Amino acid sequence: TQSTWGNVEQESVAVKMSKPEPDVTVPAGDVAKGEKIFKTKCAQCHTVEAGGGHKQGPNLNGLFGRESGQAAGYTYTAANQKSGITWSEKHLFVYLENPKKYIPGTKMVFAGLKKPEERGDLIAYLKSSTA
Numbered sequence: 001t002q003s004t005w006g007n008v009e010q011e012s013v014a015v016k017m018s019k020p021e022p023d024v025t026v027p028a029g030d031v032a033k034g035e036k037i038f039k040t041k042c043a044q045c046h047t048v049e050a051g052g053g054h055k056q057g058p059n060l061n062g063l064f065g066r067e068s069g070q071a072a073g074y075t076y077t078a079a080n081q082k083s084g085i086t087w088s089e090k091h092l093f094v095y096l097e098n099p100k101k102y103i104p105g106t107k108m109v110f111a112g113l114k115k116p117e118e119r120g121d122l123i124a125y126l127k128s129s130t131a
Helices: 031-041 089-097 116-129
Strands: 002-005 008-011
Touching: 031 116, 089 116
Parallel strands: none
Antiparallel strands: 002 008
């Protein structure tokens, strides 16, 4: 959008604030245990393989290093798109404990994983399966 103020043209640019990494330690996880958690708690809504389709939730391939709300072909809530999160182990660790608390307004209905070691296992699996 352009506006004229006096004789000076100014352009307004929407700036998305980035959300800083949480100050947490992500426990080392077990990929096999994480795969079991994914299959029982995540696979009904998400896929991980490259080129995999979206379900109720987006395909998670390429998750790490991607901005929240940016998987091509998936319709996200404004809350996800404007969260300022670039997915990392630390962001995911806090998010997976209580998604609706970490991104208020998300449509993800998952209640969360309360046990830190389960979140570490799931993250280990996601790192191995979505790269």
